[in-house]
Amino acid sequence: MPQYRVSTFTGDVENAGTDANVYITIYGSLRAVGPATLDNAEDNFERAKEDHFTLDLSDVGRVERINIRHDNSGDKAGWYLNRVTIDVDGDHAEFPCHRWLALDEDDHKTEVDLRRA
Template sequence: MARYEITVETGNVDDAGTDANVHITLYGSLASAGPVKLDDSRDNFEQGATDHFTLDLTDVGRLETIVIGHDNSGNKPGWFLNRVSVTKDGDTAEFAAYRWLATDENDGRTEVRLTRQR
């Protein structure tokens, strides 16, 4: 197992937030982990907000890609995701999305695969 610190930034555009169930899967050089739900006691994924989660998951080795999305539940579930960072043992992987995950925007997808930038 490894401890992952996951930071998720929601965009600051109208209706960017979501109350849908958000999930993430990590893909690394050794293994994959998830999908796991990202949630805590706070109201997560609000417009313009940054959420932090700490999860103990299978150690995936060097993190390379993630898949993040939601189940399209709740009121106005469309979500504008800016970016995600994932830190393990001091190594931070950055993932940029800057797109809607919404059935009524762009390509209509509610899940996206993102490749590590650095």
């Protein structure tokens, strides 16, 4: 079972961070896996912070796109996501975002589908 090293990059804008629960679904050339919770022992998803997660998931083949979302829980749940990277078996995938996942910003959605850059 491959280990997916997922990194999230929260933007450096006012109130960019979130305390909401964040989930990712990874879509590849073979199949999709998830949603998987992005969580570790740190205070994640804070303004201008890079967070790292290791997920043991089924092989999806070449990573092609992702869906990333949060459950809108907690105070000021909106999150400004700059980008996501995924490293697995020597392959590095970048997913630019540069937008809010928030009910009161941008398109008022707490999830986004991102294609590999």
